Amino acid sequence: MAALLMALLLVVATAASASPIRRVDVIRLPSSSLSSSASAPPSFREAPAFRNGEECPPRGSPEGRVDIAMTLDANYLRGTVAAVFSILQHTACPESVAFHFLVAGAPPRRGPGPGPGTAADDDPLAAIRATFPYLDPSVHRFDPSRVRGRISRSVRHALDQPLNYARIYLADTLPAGVRRVLYLDSDVVVVDDVRKLWSVDLGDRHVVAAPEYCHANFTKYFTDAFWSDAGLRAAFRGRRPCYFNTGVMVMDVARWRRGGYTRRVEEWMAVQKRKRIYHLGSLPPFLLVLAGDIKPVDHRWNQHGLGGDNMEGRCRNLHPGPVSLLHWSGKGKPWLRLDSRKPCTVDYLWAPYDLYKAAATALEE
Numbered sequence: 001m002a003a004l005l006m007a008l009l010l011v012v013a014t015a016a017s018a019s020p021i022r023r024v025d026v027i028r029l030p031s032s033s034l035s036s037s038a039s040a041p042p043s044f045r046e047a048p049a050f051r052n053g054e055e056c057p058p059r060g061s062p063e064g065r066v067d068i069a070m071t072l073d074a075n076y077l078r079g080t081v082a083a084v085f086s087i088l089q090h091t092a093c094p095e096s097v098a099f100h101f102l103v104a105g106a107p108p109r110r111g112p113g114p115g116p117g118t119a120a121d122d123d124p125l126a127a128i129r130a131t132f133p134y135l136d137p138s139v140h141r142f143d144p145s146r147v148r149g150r151i152s153r154s155v156r157h158a159l160d161q162p163l164n165y166a167r168i169y170l171a172d173t174l175p176a177g178v179r180r181v182l183y184l185d186s187d188v189v190v191v192d193d194v195r196k197l198w199s200v201d202l203g204d205r206h207v208v209a210a211p212e213y214c215h216a217n218f219t220k221y222f223t224d225a226f227w228s229d230a231g232l233r234a235a236f237r238g239r240r241p242c243y244f245n246t247g248v249m250v251m252d253v254a255r256w257r258r259g260g261y262t263r264r265v266e267e268w269m270a271v272q273k274r275k276r277i278y279h280l281g282s283l284p285p286f287l288l289v290l291a292g293d294i295k296p297v298d299h300r301w302n303q304h305g306l307g308g309d310n311m312e313g314r315c316r317n318l319h320p321g322p323v324s325l326l327h328w329s330g331k332g333k334p335w336l337r338l339d340s341r342k343p344c345t346v347d348y349l350w351a352p353y354d355l356y357k358a359a360a361t362a363l364e365e
């Protein structure tokens with residue numbers, strides 16, 4: 001460590017005596033690990049190459065492919081990296097998993113010259129590529145202006161980000177070859193073979209599959225203004241609505257498209273704009289359209305709420321039973337709580353998937 005520091009100082013000193021331009025060139029690389037400057041890019045350890053076993057379909061073949069969609073932005077990057085790492089580590093056929101990252105930004109302009117997407121927008125993607133050099137993810141731009149006028153303020157500001165609504169537009173955003181997709185939030189880790197969840201039987205009519213919680217108090221997701229309006233309440237006529245979490249869901253993209261579900265969710269967002277009928281962001285309109293109509297999946301596939309409530313992010317325990325997927329939904333995020341040195345017990349289950357290499361410790365290794 002001391003020797004390395006000496007060597008670096010020597011490099012800097014040598015460079016300083018040369019021309020100023022050369023000095024900048026020489027110290028650029030070590031400076032990101034020497035200084036704790038806020039502009040230093042986050043760095044992650046490189047993940048090993050996970051390879052398909054013999055029983056797997058050949059790499060790149062559409063047969064046997066598992067399509068997974070996640071949003072990608074700088075704020076949740078550390079969570080995204082951990083989620084991807086956990087998925088690759090626990091699936092039998094890691095090279096058959098196709099990741100689709102949704103990034104905020106207008107579609108690139110045609111023609112010469114740089115488009116409106118700036119280099120900074122692409123940073124999280126650069127980090128993903130550097131951390132998983134064998135992955136070859138696809139990236140799809142989600143235009144925030146599609147949803148900006150439709151968002152109404154929720155109880156937690158983080159829920160109001162346009163990218164949080166991208167899951168409503170999956171059917172328009174993903175390439176036509178994707179017939180079924182698993183959508184995952186960035187605050188999950190998967191500790192089982194993700195293919196089991198992805199290949200759930202949707203029957204001949206279900207559009208979405210997810211764990212369902214029929215004992216949760218469904219009433220509280222909507223306001224009195226909603227329940228006291230017979231016309232609105234009628235949305236649930238003929239089904240027994242149960243809460244489900246849209247942070248982990250399998251979607252039949254073709255059925256979603258055919259059924260016009262994007263428009264149906266948008267219509268409820270328009271109602272919310274006129275008259276406050278719920279408190280949260282993108283979840284309640286999904287419930288209005290799909291609750292009671294989804295294919296239920298075993299609860300082991302979404303141990304949700306580990307981030308605590310939406311107000312304070314208190315510590316929570318695991319739900320009873322087996323665990324295939326852990327989900328830090330709620331305000332508390334494991335990377336923030338670990339960094340603050342006040343982690344919850346469940347955060348230690350996330351830590352082994354954390355590839356983040358804090359700038360300050362980069363030199364100590």
Ligand SMILES: *[C@@H]1O[C@H](CO)[C@@H](O)[C@H](O)[C@H]1NC(C)=O
Pocket residue numbers: 217218219220
């Ligand atoms: C469910 O939530 C509503 C609204 O918050 C509340 O009025 C009602 O008492 C709750 N029901 C039960 C069974 O807890």
